[in-house]
Amino acid sequence: MKKSVDGLDLVIPDNVYDPAEDSFLLAENVVIQSNQKILEVGSGSGYVSLYLAQKFPLAEYFCLDVNFSAAITTHQNAIRNEMNLHVYSSNLFTATISQNNFKQFFDIVLFNSPYLPYADKGVLEKAWSGGRDGLEVIIPFIENLSMVLKSAGVVYLVVSSKTNLSKLIELFNSNHFLYKMLDKVSEGKEEIILYKLVRKL
Numbered sequence: 001m002k003k004s005v006d007g008l009d010l011v012i013p014d015n016v017y018d019p020a021e022d023s024f025l026l027a028e029n030v031v032i033q034s035n036q037k038i039l040e041v042g043s044g045s046g047y048v049s050l051y052l053a054q055k056f057p058l059a060e061y062f063c064l065d066v067n068f069s070a071a072i073t074t075h076q077n078a079i080r081n082e083m084n085l086h087v088y089s090s091n092l093f094t095a096t097i098s099q100n101n102f103k104q105f106f107d108i109v110l111f112n113s114p115y116l117p118y119a120d121k122g123v124l125e126k127a128w129s130g131g132r133d134g135l136e137v138i139i140p141f142i143e144n145l146s147m148v149l150k151s152a153g154v155v156y157l158v159v160s161s162k163t164n165l166s167k168l169i170e171l172f173n174s175n176h177f178l179y180k181m182l183d184k185v186s187e188g189k190e191e192i193i194l195y196k197l198v199r200k201l
């Protein structure tokens, strides 16, 4: 599917997540300073990073996705919009860490995560289904953040009111993150929630 969103020309195949309210919630709330290094986990179409690169052009953007088609789509949409993103096909931080020197490299990590408590296993379904409690991908994401995030780094994480939020808060605490609910948006009976995390000193 070809579409224009916020001045970006995007081509999005059927097996890649189409930007929706959760994508817009994330993109609109992130604030980036010049020269910062940004990592978007699960970049899908590339919309969020391209929106941010358009708004904050003096930062450096890295994207990864476990869905190979999504990684290709992010790359192609960057070229289509004449923007520069570094794109990797990776299950969370595995490829970025093993192939590159990204140890505690990023100022900001973003993740519009697969947060719904369903267990679909298709490649597109993995864009939103987070298995038991909606936390199957979020748990290893939070537990491994310290490999790539600078000690003063910031994390933006999108989840839903359907995610097991009490377990999520326990996860933040046990991994020494301070959290703040930055914004939320209603989608029928569901609320989509954006958390901002920083490390406890």
Ligand SMILES: C[S@@+](CC[C@H](N)C(=O)[O-])C[C@H]1O[C@@H](n2cnc3c(N)ncnc32)[C@H](O)[C@@H]1O
Residues within 6 Å of the ligand: 017, 018, 019, 020, 022, 023, 024, 026, 041, 042, 043, 044, 045, 046, 047, 048, 064, 065, 066, 067, 070, 090, 091, 092, 112, 113, 114, 126, 127, 128, 137
């Ligand atoms: C809700 S979609 C968000 C896509 C895009 N960031 C946006 O906001 O429009 C979640 C994305 O995370 C990716 N993803 C799921 N599990 C992942 C994992 N373990 N490692 C990397 N990416 C993952 C999915 O393939 C999908 O592209």
